[in-house]
Amino acid sequence: MPASTAPEPGEVPDIDLVKRCQAGDTRAFDVLVSRYKGRIYAMTYHMIQNETEAWDLSQEAFIKAWRALPSFKMDSAFYTWLYRITHNVVYDWLRKKKIQGDGEFDDSRTEHRIAAGAEAVPHGDQAPDTAMKNAELGKRIQQAIAKLSPEHQQIILLREVEGLAYEEIAAAIPCSLGTVMSRLFYARKKLQELLKDCYENAA
Template sequence: MKTDDAALIERCRAGDIAAFEPLVEKYRQRVWRLAYNVVRDREEAWDVAQEAFVRAWQALPNFRGQSAFYTWLFRIVMNVAADRLRARSARGRAFGTERIPEEDWDRVLVDQPDDARPDAAAAGSEQRARIEKALATLSADHRRIVVLSDIEGLSYKEIAEVLEIPMGTVMSRLHNARKRLKAALGPLLVLLVALVALAAPLVVDAQQVVRFGARVLLATDKPPASTSLPMAPPEPDERLRAFLPRLRQLTGYREYTSLERYRAEVPIGSVQQWPVPGDRTLEVVPDRVSGDTVHMHVRLQRGAVNEVTTNIQAARGNPAVIGGPRYADGVLVIIVWANANPEPR
């Protein structure tokens, strides 16, 4: 175990919860990628990652340092992911993005066309389809070992620690899995690692900084009653006025009242949380950058309930529009803008 991990873990074991945050930031991308390559669902992978970190914090008093912290953490991730797969099988359908009940929506409010999904192009390719089909033929045990070895780069010994099986079993299963993939893919086998890794965001330089912000609006069919709002809202500014025609076209609502405005300039991977009317919390995580576009994970929570969970893309001059739950006389609408390459202020 690395010295810096050991020092943080000792502080955590002494009850210092702030010491756990650097561990989360350090392993967050790898945990999410590992979860995704098991459950194959972006939204569910976020939930698996979150639950795995919670379990890790709760179990830290029992961590004895006999293995590396990340192999111990990966074991927890695998267990959580396996639980999700079993639950998915029992329910007979895959989990998807968590959404609020349909009766709480009046209109579709997400400005996110199907062809804008980050993996849309790759998913449509013939090679990717063949690789996905070949991976699907593997048993869960063989697939986990392929992911840990060929995607995460763990050694036989580390894989044995994560899966709690003998090292000989790891070697045997990996050999059989690769043999089966080679029979199914032939020359395409050399593309396996690269194309599977494309399904999950690569770890980005933690020093890359992006600027982004959110505006929370109340969308209504007529001007809201002043008694329904906690305080007098500000008048729409010039930027919002210019955007109103697009909002009306997207949502069908005519009136928009600005409730909150937020801005942040943080490194990729940082978690930003802001309060939203109705005792809610808006969480925005800039996940990666491609060109001028920032890919972000957005979650709107009310207590322990996730009312909205989605992945979005936003660029300078092209914000994302997200529909939220009912509030006061209408529904909440969240506009998220981003600048992938901000100039120093």
């Protein structure tokens, strides 16, 4: 769901909840957490491939967001601002892991089927062999994404999983529109190389 999606009828807009938070209303922040915790967790998990750490980092991101809310000038969408905070939290964690020599992808970690592969799964009941092939494909896609650089993982996640527009991605990272398009091009090209055998088998 793109960050710019309008609220559902009867749903309090983010900007109103933010104003309440800035006035000290913790219940308004609870609403924001409930609204975005799933997306923040999914984004974090896809970047680090560790379920427990992803929950911890998501919680840390929300804590930092609460502390920073008084200085939020509402010059961008709340989710864009929240994403920036989460991005910094995750990258700090990744840098520390790299320094400690523990930044490699671990295939034994808890596996989730990523949303990016969902489009390839037919609707309705599947034959056992078809379901197995789709599960294997989802695993291969996830492993391929894990081999990308952090910047390319991020761009694939925001575009293919989160469904954000180029302009929203540029605001969230932040970077220029040209950088978004360039990174996305090279990330997709790298994924095609990593999944070349999958394409050949499907032909």
